[in-house]
Structure formats: structure tokens, C-alpha cells
Amino acid sequence: MIKLKFLLLLLLPALWSCTTSRQAAASEEEEVYLFSYFKGNGDGLHLAYSNDGYNWQALKNDSIFLRPTAGKDKLMRDPCIIRGGDGKFHMVWTVSWNERGIGYASSTDLLNWSEQQYVPVMEHEPGARNTWAPEITYDDKTGEYLIYWATTITGLYPETQSSEESAYNHRMYYVTTKDFKTYSDTRLLYEPGFNVIDATIVKDNNRFVMFLKDETREPPLKNLKVAFADNLTGPYSAAGPPITGNYWAEGPTTLKLGNTWTVYFDKYRDKAMGAVQSEDLQNWTDISEKISFPKGMRHGSIFKVTKSEFEKLQ
Secondary structure, eight states, rough: OOHOOOOOOHHHHHHHHHHHHHHHHHHHHEEEEEEEEEOTTTTEEEEEEEEESOOOOSSSSGGGGGGOOOOSSOOBBBEEEEEEESEEEEEEEEOOOOSSEEEEEEESSSSSBBOOOEEEETTTTTTBOOEEEEEEEEEEEEEEEEEEEEEEEEEEEOGGGSSSSOOOOOOEEEEEEEESSSSOOOEEOOOOSSSSEEEEEEEETEEEEEEEEEOOOOTOHHHHHHHHEEETOOOOOHHHHHHOOOSSSEEEEEEEEEEEEEEEEEEETTTTEEEEEEESSSOOOOGGOBOOTTTTOOOEEEEEEEEHHHHHOO
16 A cells, blocks of 8 residues: 555656646647628638648638628628537628628538628618728627728718718727627727727727727828727727838737737738737838738638638638
8 A cells, every 4th residue: 555655646746747738739729810801892701720820821722611601691701700608609790781781691611601691780760872892890898799881971070071982981880799699789898089980990909009000091091090998989089190111011810929919901902911019009110022822812700710710711
């Protein structure tokens, strides 16, 4: 008995080391970054992957994972996917250039999707001209999902009205939901004093960070900026200075690697993707030359999956 106890004492450190090594390997696992995107005018859901956030490769030879059926025009532009509090993947997208609703579907594996829904978030507003680039952010404190998008309502905000680009003059609006079956009334999310689209919101410790596009046409700005809020629904601060350079940018999405924020976006006039980086959300460096993406890719969103989930996608 004494010898057995002695042997166990000798073996315990090795067993502990082996167990903790396995736990560390599991916790490090093996997360893979995925990028949801579209091509052309909105052909459907494409996925690219990366292990380092710099080099992105298309999955399944850049084939379509989900073809759009929601809405009259049946487009799928700006696909935004998040993993919700229920563990499912939830996606919203732009279904049309001019309809007053957005698309929604969910999945447990990114391969098999629920029936696509048309969510009529602006149908109540006769002056609404569009619902563009919807996104979702999950609030783990309330268990609610914030769905937000850009809409032009004819006659509103004449001080920033331009006759260029079909006289669009957007502001950000939102609804909340806990189950994607019932939704709150539509409310104004952000009125920064300029034409704004393509907002995306992420949590940063105890605050929320909104990356957005200044869509001002006269004079043309077409750059990305940052705003902050203590609560997901705001109020958000005034937008800061541009974080992108001398090109037209849209469709931001972000990934935080260690202490470094990377914001990816669409240099749509140049038919290329771009990126900027920062450690303090104030000073930004353009790293567009250091990243690579599938040819013809348009903007979407970044999210994470486990290695086992990723292997099923291949």
C-alpha cells in the first residue's frame, strides 16, 4: 500500500502536466476566422477563411453556400453573420436596392439554413427608399439582438441633402429582438449630422465601438470613422476623424488580434479590399498591401468558428 501511494505521488505531476497541456491545447484551439461576403450585385453567401487575419482564401472554390430567396428582388448583399447567445449563427443581408425590409436566416453549421425571412423593418414608413447593409450585434447583458441598417427617408435632414447619387441621404435605424420572431418598433440609432451608412458595432470592455462610413458626396468624403457609446443602443458620440486614406471605402468589419484592432473594408472604386490597424482606436496604419482576399470579393463580416466546425465546411 505504501509503495502504491508513493508511485501515485510520483505520477501525479506528470498526469497533471498532461491534463493541463490538453486543456491548454483545447482552449487555444483552434479557432478559425471566417469572412462572409458576396460577389457581383448580390449573388449569394460566400465564405473565406484565415488563420492569421491577413491571408484569406475562399471556401469550396468560391461557390455559393446560400442562394437568396427573400424579398422581391432576391439579392444577397452585405451578408452579416454572428454567433448568437443560443450558439446558432444568425445572418441578415440586403435583399434589394429599394425594398423596405431585410433578409434573415439562421443555421447551426453554416451549411443548412432555416427558411429565409423578409423582415419588413421600414414598411411602416412610406417615405423610406431603401434598407441597406443590415448588421447584428448581440448584447449579452440583455440577451437581445440589435439589428441596424441605413435608410433614406425622403425629406428628412435637408441640411445634408445632395442631388448626387440619386439624392440618397441616410441615417442609421434599428430594431431589437430576442427570438427573431417578434421585433421592437423601428427607432433612430445614429444621426451624426451627415449622410451615414455601413455601421458595424462591437463591444470593447464596457463600451461599444461603432465603425461607420461617412457617405457625404459634396465634397466627396467616402471614408470610415469611429464613434463610441456606453450602451449598445447609444447615444453614440460624434464621429471621429477618418481612419481610412485617399480612396473611397465602405463596408467595414473588424477583428481584434491581441491588442491590435484590424478594420477590413471594400475599396469599391478600386475593386479591392483594404485594411487599417490600430492599438488605441485613434492612430491608424494602412496595411492594405499586407492582406490578400479572393478575387472579386465584396464586403461582409468576420466571425469565428471552431476547428471542428471549419473542417465540416471543407
